[in-house]
Amino acid sequence: MSKAPLLQIENLHVRFKSDRTVHAINGLNLHLQEGEMLALLGESGSGKSVTLKTLLRLLPPKRTEIDGTVQVNGTDIMTLSGTRLSAYRGGDVSMVFQEPALALDPVYTIGDQIAETVMRHKSVGRAEARQVALDMLTRVRIPSPERRLKNYPHEMSGGMRQRAMIALALASRPKLLLADEPTTALDATVQIQILLLLRELQREFGMSIIFVTHDIGVAVEISDRVAVMYAGNIVESGSTRDIIKDARHPYTRGLLAANLHGVDRGRRLDTIAGSPPSLETKPDACSFAPRCTEARPQCLRALPPFFAPSPGRQVACNLEEGYSPASHGLTAAPAIAC
Amino acid sequence: MASAISPLAASSPSGTTVTAPKTRSYWSNVLRRFLKDRIAVACAVILLLLILAAIFAPWLDLADPYRGSMIKRLRPIGTEGLPLGSDEQGRDMLARLIYGGRLTLLIGLLPVVFAFFIATVLGVAAGYAGGWVNTVIMRTVDVFFAFPSVLLAIAISGALGAGIVNSLVSLTIVFIPPITRVAESVTSSVRSLDYIDAARASGGNALTIVRVHVLGNVLGPIFVYATSLTSVCMILAAGLSFLGIGVKPPEPEWGLMLNTLRTAIYVNPIVAALPGVMIFITSLCLNLLSDGLRSAMNVKD
Known part of the structure; x- marks a missing residue:
């Protein structure tokens, strides 16, 4: 078993x-x-x-x-x-939402949002939490993560936002x-x-x-x-x-x-x-x-x-x-x- | 392990060599956009001068605003020693206008500041909690809405009696309902958004969510709305003094001065209108300033 x-x-x-x-x-x-x-x-x-x-x-x-x-x-x-x-x-358990543009708070930077979650769950200081945020952005393969930490959600593309959302969800492992x-x-x-x-x-x-x-x-x-x-x-x-x-x-x-x-042109779809x-x-x-x-x-x-x-x-x-x-x-x- | 993931590797350069313009923070963006708005900047400068003059009035080497002269009554603008003329008791108008700015600005701004704090708490609580909490708060607010604001201010001031503190209280009460209404509607629209759910899904408790995610998103709109109320508040405060249920003579206050100079309107109309001009300029500047702030703080364009 x-x-x-x-x-x-x-x-x-x-x-x-x-x-x-x-x-x-x-x-x-x-x-x-x-x-x-x-x-x-x-x-x-x-x-x-x-x-x-x-x-x-x-x-x-x-x-x-x-x-x-x-x-x-x-x-x-x-x-x-x-x-x-x-x-x-x-x-x-954490969750990644369908629409990253709506699921990220527009008035905080990506770094702040990830750091907030980390501080909540890992009881670490702000500096360390920001380090974790940077590490997470690197892991989800966001180019130039240092700069992206200071970005607001509306400054990023859709794919980038979803990567940030995943980083946020996974930050507390x-x-x-x-x-x-x-x-x-x-x-x-x-x-x-x-x-x-x-x-x-x-x-x-x-x-x-x-x-x-x-x-x-x-x-x-x-x-x-x-x-x-x-x-x-x-x-x-x-x-x-x-x-x-x-x-x-x-x-x-x-x-x-x-x-x-494999559908032929003109044929009705199943x-x-x-x-x-x-x-x-x-x-x-x-x-x-x-x-x-x-x-x-x-x-x-x-x-x-x-x-x-x-x-x-x-x-x-x-x-x-x-x-x-x-x-x-x-x-x-x-x-x-x- | 990563070998199977070629599309990813292609899309993400491992180095951070990408050069891009340094991203500005939100507030420096707001400042930059605000500075581009000439009218708003001019208004800000005028208001700043008025406020500074009011604060530093005792050091400005002005005449005593309380000391009258039976000989030099109602002199026109430009009289020697009286650059803006004198009022019906022969007191220096320049000194009285500047000293009057202290009280006028105080009772014009403080009620909005108080109301801003109280109404934000009420409105956010009502909007976020919903249900019966919302019903109780908002229906109570509606009761106050049933009266025209001027009438309500006069009624409360009349009941409490004349005086500076009482007019502060009555004006605060007058401005709580409209700000609460705005705070409630902004909060309940924010409450149902995905990022509030996302914050809950990542473990935020109600207090954190309200403090960080709700307030962060609703303070801007509420603040801008409150700034637009300051001019109304100034006019209301002046109106209370004009009616004799605000500031008491001989204190210099623009509304009160307008009232006492009313009798001199045929003798020396320009001097008599000066307090009104000050009220007009200040409230116009406040309105244009809040307009400028509103457009500068709007990120989503």
Whole structure:
């Protein structure tokens, strides 16, 4: 048996309460080993960002109901509060946001912002914190880092800002980095640079990364393992290679088919017909069934169980019913650690 | 390990030999842009002169602003020994105008400064906390908004009685609501931005976030708005004195002087108008200065 996972999410439910209730996450289970890079794949509204924000307890507490356990390094983060929560956020787990132009404070220099985080978590003086900031900017390969320390966010390009954001997130050496579509706001050439940088830094620091994206190409490029989300739950997960070669869930297959590579001019692109469910009611059957071309009567009656067609894989689809059920929907398989 | 990462290596020269213009800090940028604005600089110079004259009035070898003369009443400008003439009691107008600047500027600026601090605390608290805190603070502020500011100032001053301290208090109360309103709206727009979430995600507690990231972003706009209120405050203060519920005679104060010289408007109109001219110049300069500050502090262009 491999050692205890770094992150362990069990049966997570997140509901947003207001005039109407939105069931954003419905019974999500997820494990992550140390040093593992997981891509969380799914379309808009499938609950990827909500999962990340739950991990950092960033959701507004008054309007959010959270059930289930989330353990990081053996600590149940739902019990954290006050200074321990502050130490956890940014110390054990930190986050890179989608739009670096908005996630950096416009009135402070990059150096000040990184130094502030370092001073908070490492209890060191300002001079030493600035040294760490300089070191971090060098590590994320920003040219002439001394000068960039004194730059304001609006004086830098998009790719540069995202590098600075990564430096900020990694300054206190977290064990887990959450990346919320960090390359969506960047152009294609910068995008691949940032992806490679993240992968390199991940090896350098030995941390784990959860990488949220809706771009399957990006997921393939960077991750060890892929989890596909749909309507607030993971419908399929497995190693990146397995998912690409042999996608089992009809939704994953649809996502893989709906890309632009090898498409002839004039031919209609493959798409998945229909649109995602509204999530105003808690799903009690397969959420994808209404759009699924292979749906069976039982798909509309009850939630499909998880099956494990091969080690390290799990698929929530009735088409797989020949295989043994995955234990409690968990990836307790040996093959996950890369 | 790094060998597989060729695109990266190409994009990032390892040395720091890149030559680029030295980046200026934010405030030196603001100063540079402000100095380009001729009108604002001229206004700043005039205000500075007025303030310096007011501060150093006792050392300027002026006549006694309180000592009148029954013979030399209402002399025109340019009379020997009385460069700006004399008022209805024969007191030197130049001395009275300069000494009057002390009180006028004081009760013109202090209420805005006090209101700036109090209203920033209230507005930021309301904007950041939201919910019922916001409701309580902002609805209370709205009550004060229901009265026209002049009427409110007169009412409070009238209730408290005449005097310098009382007019300071009443003017402070008058200026808290508008600044609070601005502080609240700026704060609640900043609160929902990504970098506040990012600060929380990197472990900042509420106090740090408010102190560093909220205040850092809202103080500028609030400050500029408050500067634009100083001219209004000066005029209001002068108005209170004019009505006899502000500064008491024989203290020299521009509004009060305007009131007492009112009776001489047909005898010596130019001298009678001088306090009004001072009020006009000062408030105009304050307005133009705050305009210049606003455009100089706007980074996002």
